[in-house]
Amino acid sequence: MSTDGKGLRIIKPGFLTLLQDAGRSGVMHQGLACGGPMDRHAWAWANRLVGNPWNTTTLEISFGGLECVADVPLQICVTGARLPLALNGRPQPLWSTLQLNPGDCLTLGHPTSGVRSYLSVQGGFVLESGPGGSHATLVREGTGGLKGDGRPLQAGDCLPCRKTADQGAQRQIPDQWLPDYDAELVLDVILGAQVDRFPATSLDCFFRGLYRLTPQSDRMGARLSGPALAHNANQLISEGISLGAVQIPPDGQPIILLQDRQTIGGYPKLGAVTPRSLDALAQRMPGRDIRFRSIALYEAQLQETRFLGFFQSSAPFKGNPHTG
Amino acid sequence: MLWRYEISGIDTITLYWGERIDTALARRVHCAAQALQTHLGERLLDVVPSYASIMLRYDLLQDDLASLLESVRHILSDLPENPLDHASELVELPVFYHPRVGPDLERIARHAGLSVDDVIALHAEQTYHVFAIGFAPGFAYLGEVSSRIAMPRLATPRPHVPAGSLGIADRQTAIYPLDSPGGWNLIGRTPVNMFDVNREPSSLLRVGQRVRFRPVEQDEYLALGGQLSTRQDQ
Secondary structure, eight states, X not given: OXXXXXXXXXXXXXXXXXXXXSOOOSOGGGTOOOOOOXXXXXXXXXXXXXXXXXXXXXXXXESSOOEEEESSOEEEEEEEEEOOEEETTEEOOSSBEEEEXXXXXXXXXXXXXXXXXXXEETTOBOOOOOGGGOOOOBTTXXXXXXXXXXXXXXXXXXXXXXXXXXXXSOOBOOGGGSOOTTSOXXXXXXXOTTGGGSOHHHHHHHHHOOEEEOTXXXXXXXXXXXXXXXXXXXXXXXXXXXXXXXXXOTTOOOEEEOTTOOSEEOSOEEEEEOHHHHHHHTTOOTTOEXXXXXOOHHHHHHHHHHHHHHHHSSSSSSSOOOOO | OOOEEEEEETTEEEEESOSSOOHHHHHHHHHHHXXXXXXXXXXXXXXXXXSSXXXXXXXXXXXXXXXXXXXXXXXXXXXXXXXXXXXXXXXXXXXXXXXXXXXXXXXXXXXXXXXXXXXXHXXXXXXXXXXXXXXXXXXXXXXXXXXXXXXXXXXXXXXXXXXXXXXXXXXXXXXXXXXXXXXXXXXXXXXSOOBOTTSSSSBSOOTTOEEEEEEOOHHHHHHTTOOOOOOSOO
16 A cells, blocks of 8 residues: 655755644543644645545645655645745646656745645555544644654655555646635634623724734734733633634733644633634734624534535535635 | 533533632532543543533534533433542652752742751642643643642743653642643652653543652652753753
């Protein structure tokens, strides 16, 4: 099945390139973070286009700059941030399958729109599983990834690929399904958690205010600057933190907790940003403006189950799962 | 057992039993977490117990909130009001309490008006409850430390605390499972590996267990594999 440890060789890793699958389940009670792709939409399309099932591990490349070489024939696909993609120096399309022959060199330039790119390989990589049976790379923890030590990919790393019988015809997604990472961003928030500790004036301020994504943001949390939010809760007793939780520390500036967040914490939270909104947020550069709107739990769940249903079903190209 | 729940996210709810750090309350929470894990483990993606709450993550494609809550109510209605203390597992950990590996021991003693030996005796005579695991993989929050040796966190955290270091923060105590930054007052070190990603489960401690510390001399500490390196920045 494997190709004698051969596959994709990293020449230049770029700013931050990580192995990511859908993330971990069932290990948060040990203090292990979840991980997973920051933008599941582009990640899931990268897998879908090469015919991989949901949860197949891909590369997540932040801010481009990756250079890699195929040591075996591979069908690959690059989705996500708009950036120059080249095969042996010749420009290639994003969101489209590409055929690599042994010795072919693939280079990703720097994004002109969006932040994160996903590189999938048909059949996936042959990797040892980390916590929760996942390959997600958790840099802060030093767990998961290629060697199980959480380190980002570096020059010289070789990612063994699974041999696939039929590489199939070229596939791409139609232009009208491509997301616009420059569009105005309004994040959907499900109110909950300690929302009753926030005075009405504070919530009004949150939903009317204009926030900016700061450069201190990372895979743990999106740190925002804007109108400060007051609340009646002092430090709480630590409790589990969900994906997308909007936490308000004493300075009143919201932090949206993301894939690599710590598992428990004690700052008051007013609710959670939906996973579909987090997908969009993951493609915004620091400095971008952000607004919030409230969404009902059931509406958000419908949106999410449609998304998951589309990508986890076996039949490709059934319909548009609302790109964007 | 009276509890309530809040929506924490699209596929996540948190059950609450109260809002205080209290061993009896924590024991009830732990009992509930065990029951939920036993009866609903297959349905739940994550069960995260903490001091006074349990966070549950469910699978949106397999489950819905209403039927999950129905099951949760059913399971929790059958639990005893005051679970017995001896029901939880007791873990004993050897600790080398010494200024050489516990650079804050003498400061705590001065602060408390006690001798270093008194501080060690007060810390080691207590049986602790594992309230929560978090901050870092395998980092267990234990309580409660005698009020006589309670000590606030350092104003400036150390950039490097060696794995195995035992610290105090207010009335809680914990062992750093891995080398990391940290602001707890360090009083000793255990040679036991608290977290190993190649072990199943990776974390030595689980919420709900009880923990006792057994003071050991330097010879035994070293024989058990303990290190004296002081890479921590003072």
